[in-house]
Amino acid sequence: MRFFVRRTIFYVITFWAAMTINFFIPRVMPGDPVTALIAANQGKISPDAIEAITKLFGLDENTTLWQQYVNYWTQLFHGNLGISFSGREPVVDILARSLPWTIGLVGIATIISFTIGTLAGVAIGWRRGTRADILLPISTFFSTVPYFWLALVVIALFAVRLGWFPASGSYNRSMVPNLSWEFAGSVIYYGTLPALTIIITSVSGWILGMRNMMVTVSSDDYVTVAQAKGLPERKVMFGYAARNAILPQLSSFALSLGFIVGGTLVMETVFSYQGIGYQLLKATAAKDYPLMQGCFLVITVAVLLANVIADFAYGVLDPRTRQEG
């Protein structure tokens, strides 16, 4: 029990530190949202309007940094993240409508990638030294290719040259989002290329991890015993070897879930996908502090939560990690 209490205290402190850094980072960044807005409007807003905009953004009030910090925590506990400067709508609303897109697309892509990668790793690891090993360098090649370049090639090939898939967007814009097969189909159609590129670039990690564990495990005594007993090959492979080899895979899967939220900025930029990464990019360009803080908050919390899950799950699965000195 002491283990779990100690971990909990540790995470509470980490959360406080992350949130505090989250508060200070936008404030020490150079630039201000008013001139960013003027720059973005290509000279349509005269410098005479600076005063009006400053007041509209609530930046004219002279509050001390400490007061702002206290307000920030008060707002956080009320689930209020403030009003975005650029859109003047609540940050919570913006996050609420962006998150499902990111989690949906990247989450599904990660699960698919994990499943394919792990299964392939089991197969390659079990029959090592066969021709199937060629998969390793190929998948590693794709994982080392810069993501945005791969994405551009995929767009040029499948969207522009062949015209099979749309080049950008997250659904057919002429539709109003609703719960229909037609709309769901559109979402899947538009999500195919982004998901495909994520899977291609991330699958090699899963293959490699699983294969290496399989190689280690398959030389263990209990595997030899199982084979000596005359059990079917499939049963030994999955029931004995893979079952034990998958432990580290699971914990890194839990960790990768945390990066789903934050790690897709490039994908959302290249494919104009309306997720949280795109919002963060937009907020940074506009110096939109409230929205930036909101995005950082979501990303930090996601990573922390994933850590908690990985940590505690491992604690449950492997008693050795719980032992005190």
Add this chain to the structure above:
Amino acid sequence: MRKFTTVAASAAVVALLATACSGGGEDPADGDGDKPTQATSNERSDKVLTVGMPNGEASANQNPIAPGAGSTSFGYAYAIYESLMQVNEIKPNDPPTPWLAEKIEWNDDYTEAVITPRAGVKWSDGEDFTADDIAYSLQIRKDNDELNPDFPGQYGDITTDGSTVTVGFTSGQYVNAVKLYKLLIVPKHIWENEDPVTYTADDMIGTGPFTLKSFTPQSVTLVPNDSYWGEKPLVGELRYDAFKDNPGLTTALTSGEAQWGWVFIPDFENTFIAQDPDHFNQVAGGGFGVDVLYLNNEEKPFNDVAFRKALNMVVDRADISATAGYGVWPQIKSVTGLPQPSGDDFIMDEYKGQELSVDVDGAKQVLTDAGYTWDGDALVDPDGEKVSFTLTNPQGWTDYLDALAIIGEGAKALGADAKVEPVVQDTWFNQVINLGDFDASLHWTDGGSTPWNLYSNIMDGASYVPQGEPANWNFGRYQDDEVTAALADFKSATSDADRMAALGTVQKHFVEDVPGLVIWSRPAVAQYSTVNYTGFPTAEDPYANPQPTGPQAALILTKLKPTAD
């Protein structure tokens, strides 16, 4: 000023697209003259007209009067809410066209306007539009600084007698009259129960030719307003799509996915028009907007009028317009810096027909006369120091930086050592341009409906603040009491003759003192396709600013006709 903060990735997409579909290969049309005339129909069409702006997602806040509001930067607010008058920026001397106001009468010194509302106009919820709505729309701008970027601190009393509205101003507004004409009017009966600053106006009740059908952050759909007071729109459905950045909208326009919008398309004739020369158009409106090379009049080398003059004579404006501006921004020809044809009526007789040209020998003569010498190739000023200066602008503003490079080449022809130095955008805004901490830097000017803004922004002593303190305009710190007085006179004059006399003084100083260099004019430009609808402003009939993001959108939308085929 155009900003290119696009990620390299997206830019490359367009490059790929451009190579992938540059099949046509024929010469782009020289003008609009050789486009076939299209048969049109007078029946409402059910085809969708898609409007695009590269501003990212729309936000779920439809307040149309807050500065920088999403609904105005996307443009759909202008199809729903209307302005008091329609102003044609390309013909600034034409009287404005009555719109929600039947007439607006100013007193002689432009400190008071009497607005007569149009009769028979209804809000889209069925309520009558009255003088109270106009008075209310002005009053909330007066009461809330947040909503008042146009006349900060300048509103006087706003009264209404039921049939007209009288609005006072604390100073003469001759040069700002057009800002009053362009104010959007909102319904009092809905807005008075809300805080106008935070109200999100989700229903979008307006007087305009269209009403809101559906909103998503990706796309806003409007349908015709059947109770519209003016000519009933023939466009069956309007869609405003969110495009994340310039390349996104460029792709949509060239593929025909969007049919109306504005985005800077480098080499637009090949990238855009050549894709469908019969239907694709790019049209420039008028106005007085220009980009200016501000010269630091208080520091070497630009504190010497002879050097400013000489630089002005070696800047190749034709090359700047064609190369740095890709032919999108028209060349400035008049020595007065005024864009044409908008400025034609404001060019003094003595400068009519005088055009800027590159004259290196003439420039060297000016310098020699002023006591400059040459050490080998290097220019040496009368104090014996070598002339050098830095041209600066934010990183990524590629058109500005390209223009600076061309200006630098001109300076080198004189023997001056000119360097182009990009800086971080935030630094430029907050520490360079406003504090006057530069030698030469490009900046835009306010458009306005008279040349006053252009000249005032460059050389008005009323905007002068010492170096090191933030200035709003007159970044070059030019000071001349005669000019300052003449600019004030122009604003407060009560007759056209007085105004022209004041303008003459300003213009003379602009030409002779060269406080800054106007490098090109920056009119409102728009792209559109006439595949489904025609009747947009053209080069031959520039009846309005062609962009969808302004009060003129209501006028253009009622003029569009479906194509018959």
